[in-house]
Amino acid sequence: xxxxxxxxxxxxxxxxxxxxxxxxxxxxxxxxxxxxxxxxxxxxxxxxxxxxxxxxxxxxxxxxxxxxxxxxxxxxxxxxxxxxxxxxxxxxxxxxxxxxxxxxxxxxxxxxxxxxxxxxxxxxxxxxxxxxxxxxxxxxxxxxxxxxxxxxxxxxxxxxxxxxxxxxxxxxxxxxxxxxxxxxxxxxxxxxxxxxxxxxxxxxxxxxxxxxxxxxxxxxxxxxxxxxxxxxxxxxxxxxxxxxxxxxxxxxxxxxxxxxxxxxxxxxxxxxxxx
Amino acid sequence: xxxxxxxxxxxxxxxxxxxxxxxxxxxxxxxxxxxxxxxxxxxxxxxxxxxxxxxxxxxxxxxxxxxxxxxxxxxxxxxxxxxxxxxxxxxxxxxxxxxxxxxxxxxxxxxxxxxxxxxxxxxxxxxxxxxxxxxxxxxxxxxxxxxxxxxxxxxxxxxxxxxxxxxxxxxxxxxxxxxxxxxxxxxxxxxxxxxxxxxxxxxxxxxxxxxxxxxxxxxxxxxxxxxxxxxxxxxxxxxxxxxxxxxxxxxxxxxxxxxxxxxxxxxxxxxxxxxxxxxxxxxxxxxxxxxxxxxxxxxxxxxxxxxxxxxxxxxxxxxxxxxxxxxxxxxxxxxxxxxxxxxxxxxxxxxxxxxxxxxxxxxxxxxxxxxxxxxxxxxxxxxxxxxxxxxxx
Ligand SMILES: Cc1ncc(COP(=O)(O)O)c(C=O)c1O
Numbered sequence: 001x002x003x004x005x006x007x008x009x010x011x012x013x014x015x016x017x018x019x020x021x022x023x024x025x026x027x028x029x030x031x032x033x034x035x036x037x038x039x040x041x042x043x044x045x046x047x048x049x050x051x052x053x054x055x056x057x058x059x060x061x062x063x064x065x066x067x068x069x070x071x072x073x074x075x076x077x078x079x080x081x082x083x084x085x086x087x088x089x090x091x092x093x094x095x096x097x098x099x100x101x102x103x104x105x106x107x108x109x110x111x112x113x114x115x116x117x118x119x120x121x122x123x124x125x126x127x128x129x130x131x132x133x134x135x136x137x138x139x140x141x142x143x144x145x146x147x148x149x150x151x152x153x154x155x156x157x158x159x160x161x162x163x164x165x166x167x168x169x170x171x172x173x174x175x176x177x178x179x180x181x182x183x184x185x186x187x188x189x190x191x192x193x194x195x196x197x198x199x200x201x202x203x204x205x206x207x208x209x210x211x212x213x214x215x216x217x218x219x220x221x222x223x224x225x226x227x228x229x230x231x232x233x234x235x236x237x238x239x240x241x242x243x244x245x246x247x248x249x250x251x252x253x254x255x256x257x258x259x260x261x262x263x264x265x266x267x268x269x270x271x272x273x274x275x
Numbered sequence: 276x277x278x279x280x281x282x283x284x285x286x287x288x289x290x291x292x293x294x295x296x297x298x299x300x301x302x303x304x305x306x307x308x309x310x311x312x313x314x315x316x317x318x319x320x321x322x323x324x325x326x327x328x329x330x331x332x333x334x335x336x337x338x339x340x341x342x343x344x345x346x347x348x349x350x351x352x353x354x355x356x357x358x359x360x361x362x363x364x365x366x367x368x369x370x371x372x373x374x375x376x377x378x379x380x381x382x383x384x385x386x387x388x389x390x391x392x393x394x395x396x397x398x399x400x401x402x403x404x405x406x407x408x409x410x411x412x413x414x415x416x417x418x419x420x421x422x423x424x425x426x427x428x429x430x431x432x433x434x435x436x437x438x439x440x441x442x443x444x445x446x447x448x449x450x451x452x453x454x455x456x457x458x459x460x461x462x463x464x465x466x467x468x469x470x471x472x473x474x475x476x477x478x479x480x481x482x483x484x485x486x487x488x489x490x491x492x493x494x495x496x497x498x499x500x501x502x503x504x505x506x507x508x509x510x511x512x513x514x515x516x517x518x519x520x521x522x523x524x525x526x527x528x529x530x531x532x533x534x535x536x537x538x539x540x541x542x543x544x545x546x547x548x549x550x551x552x553x554x555x556x557x558x559x560x561x562x563x564x565x566x567x568x569x570x571x572x573x574x575x576x577x578x579x580x581x582x583x584x585x586x587x588x589x590x591x592x593x594x595x596x597x598x599x600x601x602x603x604x605x606x607x608x609x610x611x612x613x614x615x616x617x618x619x620x621x622x623x624x625x626x627x628x629x630x631x632x633x634x635x636x637x638x639x640x641x642x643x644x645x646x647x648x649x650x651x652x653x654x655x656x657x658x659x660x661x662x663x664x665x666x667x668x
Contacts, residue, residue, distance in 0.1 A: 068572065069440070069572045069573040069574075070445070070449050070558065070559070070573050071449075072295065072296060072449060072452050072453060072456070072559075072560075073296045073456065074453075075453070079439065083439065083440070086572065091570055092570045092571075113557075114294050114557050115556045115557040115558070115565075115567065115571040115573070116570060116571040116572075117571075118556060118557060118562075118571060119554070119556070119567070119569065119570055119571025120571075140296055141294045141295055141296060141557070141560070142294065143293060143294075143295065143296075143297050143300050144297075145292075145293060145300075146292050146293060146294055163297075164296070164297045165297055166296070166297045166298040167298075168297075168298050168299075168300075168301045168302070168459065168460075169297060169300070169301065170301060173300070173301070177297075188296075188297065188298060191298055191456070191457060191458075191459060191460065192298075192456060192457035193453050193456055193457060
C-alpha cells in the first residue's frame with residue numbers, strides 16, 4: 001500500500017493541466033512514460049499497488065482505466081479485465097479512491113467511457129475528479145463534436161480533458177482537435193482497438209508529425225505499444241509521451257504478484273526510454 | 276419510394292449524436308455524404324427499387340386479418356413484411372446499405388445479429404452483390420436461433436460467436452463496432468436497426484420507411500381511411516420507425532411501439548427502456564433510452580425473443596416518446612409466446628416472436644376506442660419454433 005514518502009505534493013490551486021505539463025516538462029530529453037492500469041483489477045487494493053509500483057519504477061504519469069460494460073475502444077485483454085472487475089463489484093467510487101491515493105504520487109489521468117460521465121452529469125463528474133486530485137480525463141467515445149459540455153465542466157474544475165486522434169483523422173480535424181486539447185493529445189497509433197501488436201516502429205513518425213503540426217500541448221502515443229523497443233521507437237519518432245496498456249494489464253492478469261510483475265515491466269520500459 | 280424529404284439528422288431532440296472512437300468519425304462522415312448523394316441519385320434508387328421489387332418481393336401485401344379482427348373487436352390489418360425474401364423487414368435495410376457499400380468501394384461487410392434475421396438478410400445481400408460478409412452473434416442467440424446460423428453459413432457468411440456478457444445482441448453490436456474500428460478502411464458496417472451513431476438512425480429509417488409509405492397508400496385505397504392506431508414491436512426500432520414515419524404527420528393516428536417486458540418491468544429482466552423510462556444514456560454511439568445502473572453501467576436486457584433482447588433503443592423513438600407523438604408499452608414473454616401460438620391457429624400465419632409482442636397488444640389490451648389497427652407483421656416465426664416448443668404450452 002501507499003508509502004509515506006511523497007515525491008510530489010500537489011498544491012491545491014494548481015490545475016490538472018499544470019500538473020500534466022509539469023510531468024511532461026520534467027522529462028527533458030526523453031518521452032514521458034504513462035502506464036495504463038485498470039482500476040479495481042485484479043482487485044481494488046492490488047490495482048492501487050500496481051499504480052504505486054508504476055510510480056516507483058519510472059512512470060511519469062499514470063492512466064487509470066474505469067471498468068465499463070461496453071468498452072468499444074478496447075481489445076480483449078482490457079475488456080476482460082474490466083469485465084472481471086465489474087463482476088467482482090467494483091464501482092466508480094472505488095476507482096476514484098485508487099485515483100485519489102495515486103494522485104499523491106504522480107498525475108493521474110482517468111480513462112473513462114462517456115456514459116459513466118453522463119451518469120454523474122458532466123459537472124458532477126468533473127467536480128468528483130478534482131476532489132480526488134485527478135489531473136485529466138480521457139473519454140474514448142467522446143469525439144470533438146460531442147465534447148463541448150464535458151470540456152467546459154472539466155475546465156471549470158481544473159481537470160484537463162485530453163482528446164484522442166487517430167491515423168484516420170484528417171488534417172482539418174487534427175487542427176480543430178488540437179485547438180481544443182488540454183493536457184496532451186492522445187495519439188492512437190493504429191487503426192484499431194487497444195492490444196499488443198508486433199512491429200509498428202516504422203509507422204509512428206508520420207502520424208506524430210501530422211499531430212504535432214496542429215498541437216500546442218505535448219503529443220503522447222498509445223495503443224499497440226507494448227515492448228521497450230517499440231516505446232523507444234515512438235520516442236525517437238518524436239512522441240512526448242508513450243502510453244503502454246494491454247501488456248501491463250496482461251501481466252497483472254497472468255501473474256501471482258501483479259504489482260511486482262507490472263513494476264518490472266515499467267522499469268524495463270523506463271530504462272528503454274533513456275537515450 | 277420517397278427517400279428525399281428526410282434529412283440526415285444527427286439529433287432527434289436531445290437524443291442521438293456520435294459517441295464513438297475518433298477512428299470512426301471520418302467513416303461516419305463519408306457514410307453520410309454517400310447516403311445523401313445516393314438517396315437522390317436516380318441510378319441508385321432505380322437499382323434498389325428494382326431489387327426490392329424483383330428480388331425481395333416489394334410491395335408486400337396488406338392483409339385484413341378476419342379472425343384476428345373478431346378476437347380484437349376491431350379491424351386488424353397486417354402489413355406482411357414476413358413475406359419479404361429472407362422472412363422479415365430486415366432485407367429492406369440490408370439491400371439498401373449493401374448497395375451503398377458497393378458505391379463507396381467497400382468490399383467487406385460487417386453486421387451484428389440477434390434473432391439472426393438481420394444477419395441472414397445481410398448475408399443474402401452480400402451473396403447477391405458479391406461482397407465478403409462477417410456476422411457477429413451472441414453465443415446464446417446462436418443457440419436459440421440455430422436455423423438462421425445455418426442459413427448465414429450456407430449463404431457464405433462467416434458467423435463469429437460472441438462470448439462476452441450475456442452473449443446476446445448488445446455484445447454482438449459492440450463486437451461488430453470493434454471490428455469496424457479495426458477494418459474501417461475496407462469495411463462497411465451494416466447496422467441492423469435504427470440505432471447507432473449518426474447517420475445510422477436516419478439512414479435505417481429512410482430505408483425502412485417504405486413499409487409505412489406502402490401501407491398508408493394501400494389502406495387509403497382499400498379502407499378509404501387512415502388507421503386509428505399503428506402498432507409495431509420495438510427492439511432497436513427499425514420496423515416500427517419504418518411504419519411510423521409515414522403517419523407521423525397524421526395527428527389523429529396513434530403510434531404505439533411494443534417493447535419486451537420479459538419477466539416483467541419490475542423484475543429488471545426486460546428489454547423495455549422506452550417504456551421503463553429513467554435517465555437517458557449512451558449505448559452504441561448514441562444517446563437514447565437505455566437500461567443502466569446508477570453508475571452508468573449498461574445492464575443486461577432479457578427477452579424470450581432475441582430481436583427484442585436489447586437494452587437500448589433508437590434515438591428517434593426516445594424523441595417521439597418525449598414529444599408525446601408516440602407511446603410505448605411492453606408485453607411479457609408469456610403473453611408473446613401465447614400470441615405466437617394463437618395467431619398461428621387463427622390466421623395460419625406463424626409470426627416472429629418479436630412481432631408476437633405487437634400482436635398480443637393489439638388482440639388483448641384495451642383498444643382505447645380504436646376501430647382500425649394497422650400492425651407491422653415484421654417477420655415470420657419459423658426461426659423460433661424450437662425456442663417456442665421448449666417453453667411447453
Ligand atoms: C422479425 C423481427 N421483428 C422485429 C425485430 C426487432 O428489430 P427492430 O426493432 O429493429 O425492428 C427483429 C430483430 O431481429 C426481427 O427479426
